[in-house]
Amino acid sequence: MSEVKLMKGNEAFAEALIRAGTDAYFGYPITPQSEVVEYLMSQKPYETTGMVVLQCESEVAAINMCYGGAGAGFKVATSSSSPGISLKQEGISYLAGAELPALILNVARGGPGLGTIQPAQSDYFQATKGGGHGDYRLFVLAPSSVQEMADFVPLAFDVAFKYRNPAMILSDGIIGQMMEKVTLFEPIPRRSLEQIEKECPWATTGKKPNRERNIITSLDLDPISQEKHVMKLKEKYEKMQAELRYEEINTDDAEYLIVAYGSSARICHKVVSIARKQGLKVGLLRPITLFPFPYKRINELANKVKHILVTELSLGQMVEDVKLAVEGKVPVYFYGRTGGAIYTPVEILEYLKTKL
Amino acid sequence: MTEEIIIAGFGGQGVLMMGKIIAYAGIMQNYEVSWMPSYGPEMRGGTANVTVIVSDERISSPILNEYDTAIILNQPSLDKFEKTVKPGGILIYDPNGILRHPERKDISIYKIPATEEAAKLGLTKIFNMMVLGGFLKIKPILSVESVIKGIEKSLPKRHHKLIPQNKEAILKGMEIIKLV
Amino acid sequence: MITYKDIIKPENLVYRRTPLLTQKTLSFCPGCGHGTVHRLIMEVVEEMNIQQDTIGIAPVGCSVLAYEFMDIDMQQAAHGRATALATALSRLMPNKYVFTYQGDGDLAAIGTAETIHACNRGENFIIIFINNGIYGMTGGQMAPTTIPDMITTTSPYGRDTKIMGNPLKITELVAQLPGTCYVTRQSVHTPNNVRKTKKAIRNAFEYIKQKKGTCFIEVVSNCPSGWRMTPLQANKWMEENMFKHYPLGDLKVPSNENVKQ
Ligand SMILES: Cc1ncc(C[n+]2csc(CCOP(=O)(O)OP(=O)(O)O)c2C)c(N)n1
Ligand code: SF4
Numbered sequence: 001m002s003e004v005k006l007m008k009g010n011e012a013f014a015e016a017l018i019r020a021g022t023d024a025y026f027g028y029p030i031t032p033q034s035e036v037v038e039y040l041m042s043q044k045p046y047e048t049t050g051m052v053v054l055q056c057e058s059e060v061a062a063i064n065m066c067y068g069g070a071g072a073g074f075k076v077a078t079s080s081s082s083p084g085i086s087l088k089q090e091g092i093s094y095l096a097g098a099e100l101p102a103l104i105l106n107v108a109r110g111g112p113g114l115g116t117i118q119p120a121q122s123d124y125f126q127a128t129k130g131g132g133h134g135d136y137r138l139f140v141l142a143p144s145s146v147q148e149m150a151d152f153v154p155l156a157f158d159v160a161f162k163y164r165n166p167a168m169i170l171s172d173g174i175i176g177q178m179m180e181k182v183t184l185f186e187p188i189p190r191r192s193l194e195q196i197e198k199e200c201p202w203a204t205t206g207k208k209p210n211r212e213r214n215i216i217t218s219l220d221l222d223p224i225s226q227e228k229h230v231m232k233l234k235e236k237y238e239k240m241q242a243e244l245r246y247e248e249i250n251t252d253d254a255e256y257l258i259v260a261y262g263s264s265a266r267i268c269h270k271v272v273s274i275a276r277k278q279g280l281k282v283g284l285l286r287p288i289t290l291f292p293f294p295y296k297r298i299n300e301l302a303n304k305v306k307h308i309l310v311t312e313l314s315l316g317q318m319v320e321d322v323k324l325a326v327e328g329k330v331p332v333y334f335y336g337r338t339g340g341a342i343y344t345p346v347e348i349l350e351y352l353k354t355k356l
Numbered sequence: 357m358t359e360e361i362i363i364a365g366f367g368g369q370g371v372l373m374m375g376k377i378i379a380y381a382g383i384m385q386n387y388e389v390s391w392m393p394s395y396g397p398e399m400r401g402g403t404a405n406v407t408v409i410v411s412d413e414r415i416s417s418p419i420l421n422e423y424d425t426a427i428i429l430n431q432p433s434l435d436k437f438e439k440t441v442k443p444g445g446i447l448i449y450d451p452n453g454i455l456r457h458p459e460r461k462d463i464s465i466y467k468i469p470a471t472e473e474a475a476k477l478g479l480t481k482i483f484n485m486m487v488l489g490g491f492l493k494i495k496p497i498l499s500v501e502s503v504i505k506g507i508e509k510s511l512p513k514r515h516h517k518l519i520p521q522n523k524e525a526i527l528k529g530m531e532i533i534k535l536v
Numbered sequence: 537m538i539t540y541k542d543i544i545k546p547e548n549l550v551y552r553r554t555p556l557l558t559q560k561t562l563s564f565c566p567g568c569g570h571g572t573v574h575r576l577i578m579e580v581v582e583e584m585n586i587q588q589d590t591i592g593i594a595p596v597g598c599s600v601l602a603y604e605f606m607d608i609d610m611q612q613a614a615h616g617r618a619t620a621l622a623t624a625l626s627r628l629m630p631n632k633y634v635f636t637y638q639g640d641g642d643l644a645a646i647g648t649a650e651t652i653h654a655c656n657r658g659e660n661f662i663i664i665f666i667n668n669g670i671y672g673m674t675g676g677q678m679a680p681t682t683i684p685d686m687i688t689t690t691s692p693y694g695r696d697t698k699i700m701g702n703p704l705k706i707t708e709l710v711a712q713l714p715g716t717c718y719v720t721r722q723s724v725h726t727p728n729n730v731r732k733t734k735k736a737i738r739n740a741f742e743y744i745k746q747k748k749g750t751c752f753i754e755v756v757s758n759c760p761s762g763w764r765m766t767p768l769q770a771n772k773w774m775e776e777n778m779f780k781h782y783p784l785g786d787l788k789v790p791s792n793e794n795v796k797q
Contacts, residue, residue, distance in 0.1 A: 004383065006376070006379055006380050006383055006389065006391070006509070028645075028646065029641075029671055029674045029675075029677040029690065030674060031395075031674050031675070032395060034674050034675060034677060034689070034690075037677070037690050038677070038689045038690055038692075041689075041690045041691060041692055042692045044693075046699065055677065055678055055690050055700070056645075057645040057646060057648060057680065058615075058616060058645060058646035058647075059646075060646075083614070083615070114596060114600070114612070114614070117395070173395070174392065174418065174419065177392070177393060177395050178390055178391060178392040178393070178418050179376065179379060179389075179390070179391035179392075180388075180389060180390050180391070180415075180418075181383050181388060181389055263418075263419075266416055266417050266418060266419075267416075267417040267419060268417075269416035269417065270416035270417035270420075272416075273416060342419055344417075344419060344420065344421035345416075345417050345420070345421070346421050346422075347421070
């Protein structure tokens with residue numbers, strides 16, 4: 001049954017894991033996402049759905065446990081925050097290389113290094129351009145509400161399994177820590193082993209007499225066939241363009257466009273409403289998927305606005321993709337705060353006004 | 357209707373809980389709500405604050421720089437947030453431990469001696485409910501019934517026997533709040 | 537009337553704060569054992585007059601800011617990797633005194649591999665291991681050393697060893713390894729125990745001077761905040777529960793001395 005609750009983003013994500021029929025979650029505490037494992041442990045899904053929940057010895061262990069589970073076709077997930085996500089990168093690259101579906105949540109915080117525990121969006125490059133080694137991409141979703149922290153779980157799993165590719169939810173300390181009203185979707189039961197074997201004929205669930213053995217690997221010593229493998233991945237990423245999602249607010253008559261994702265998009269939504277009250281025609285484009293990215297739509301909008309402002313809680317990462325999309329048609333400005341500092345709507349509006 | 361509130365005080369004063377109850381009560385009345393805490397080392401007895409928004413529209417930014425209402429429970433928070441109340445807005449504060457009182461002339465300032473009153477009644481643990489009562493008196497955007505339901509949702513079952521006491525505290529808070 | 541000015545005189549001095557602790561106020565919670573151990577290490581470094589030759593390493597955990605309090609050269613390590621940094625430092629500067637200062641999550645969860653391999657190689661540095669059975673810094677999650685049935689935020693119904701594994705006695709484990717020369721378990725909850733711990737730290741620094749190999753000092757400590765107890769309750773609980781799993785005493789002493797269990 002769908003239910004309305006007041007939850008933190010982290011808790012909504014955890015509850016959604018249980019409801020999405022996730023088979024296993026592996027995690028390691030780190031602020032600001034520890035509520036994920038805390039919530040799961042309080043709900044004891046291992047007694048209800050049979051979902052495995054384990055607090056591991058490290059993020060490295062957690063992501064490799066995901067690899068193991070995913071290799072057998074199970075729905076597996078892990079979560080962490082920036083430093084922990086960095087540790088997982090080798091494992092994420094292996095998942096992509098071996099074409100395994102898995103869900104990774106990053107509740108990002110300010111960095112580099114140990115940095116701060118306050119929210120940031122400075123992991124955009126890491127999430128969208130690979131992150132680990134090798135030629136690969138993740139499917140990346142950027143929630144901007146607690147509701148989306150829940151809703152993106154089944155969506156991410158669907159895409160991950162459809163393309164056999166890891167999916168990442170790139171959130172941050174704002175969305176993870178804040179509480180909002182959330183309508184929880186109806187639980188989906190976990191798949192049986194027979195279902196998994198049917199849906200994932202590649203899964204290493206034990207060789208049956210009627211099939212060849214299944215091997216999960218990312219190794220191919222022959223450069224020509226490795227190249228072929230990477231080209232196949234590339235085709236997959238091109239097909240993944242079909243999963244593009246974005247939201248537009250007041251763009252119809254906009255003279256000035258703001259592009260922002262996740263928590264920043266929430267803050268910029270307020271900028272739009274204050275600006276409109278002051279008679280300034282400002283619109284907002286919010287990429288919901290960061291990979292694939294709405295290059296085409298931004299290019300179209302660049303034909304009708306006077307300039308574009310990109311805001312991020314970083315020194316400017318997504319702004320590079322926006323500039324690629326705009327192809328120099330109009331000026332692209334950037335306003336950012338970083339290291340865990342957060343801008344307010346008025347601050348952004350003041351900056352915008354200096355560029356009129 | 358959109359009400360943007362900041363609640364600030366020391367960790368352990370029940371600041372986050374008060375915000376949570378307002379948010380839950382908002383849900384009971386079908387409003388959109390958001391609750392954004394300060395988090396981190398504040399846990400260790402430092403200052404804590406929470407931004408709560410209750411609205412009949414989709415809520416945009418959960419982070420604000422001005423508020424309709426500021427509920428202030430210690431001096432550092434008063435110093436920080438007095439200037440963030442919108443002109444014409446409301447500041448509610450508990451004078452306990454306050455040396456420099458609020459000075460603005462373009463907002464309505466209310467005083468609620470909740471710490472003192474709660475100590476008298478032996479209700480120190482739920483002094484925050486008294487403050488909440490004071491707020492509801494000044495800004496009756498939520499009914500006491502919704503707030504009680506909010507408390508039910510926010511408190512673990514084993515503490516539900518304390519609900520009548522909470523209600524008493526809320527009503528007391530409504531009595532003792534005074535315009536400065 | 538006698539005032540404090542009549543009492544505070546050099547001839548009445550029984551205790552002074554070591555100048556090797558900076559003036560910065562310790563950021564630990566009231567009653568926490570971390571502060572005491574910080575002080576003991578700095579007292580030993582002062583007494584041995586080796587400030588210029590000592591390098592400390594603190595990874596993440598509540599003691600991540602140790603470099604703010606200890607007036608010596610220090611490095612801050614990534615979570616779990618302190619002994620890797622120490623390996624490099626002690627090998628590159630064999631005549632220096634290198635120590636790590638690690639929590640149980642850091643040393644016995646994410647850093648287990650580094651811990652075991654450094655001890656097994658017999659790296660010539662000191663590991664100070666604060667075992668409070670919990671992740672203090674991140675708000676009280678279960679640690680590898682959390683004892684059975686102990687409540688934490690990730691074992692809200694108590695640690696169920698069937699699902700969550702058993703407390704890891706990593707000190708017993710490293711005592712087995714040929715590389716460790718001195719392995720001991722102490723506490724700092726009473727003046728007597730504080731004195732013993734200080735003696736152990738002093739021993740370790742002396743062994744390092746003689747290049748005897750890895751010295752491993754576990755301090756069974758408390759975490760009033762993470763355990764949700766007052767400092768007094770926490771110390772009592774520690775005596776009654778933690779010491780059963782983590783008995784105090786030497787596990788291994790250099791070969792020319794007798795091993796007392
Ligand atoms: C890679 C990585 N993962 C997780 C964290 C978050 N983190 C910081 S300290 C800590 C655990 C600290 O516990 P412990 O080592 O027992 O020390 P204590 O705080 O109890 O003194 C964790 C998980 C981090 N900083 N880096
Ligand atoms: S949280 Fe625990 S370990 Fe950390 S300083 Fe406080 S009492 Fe000490």
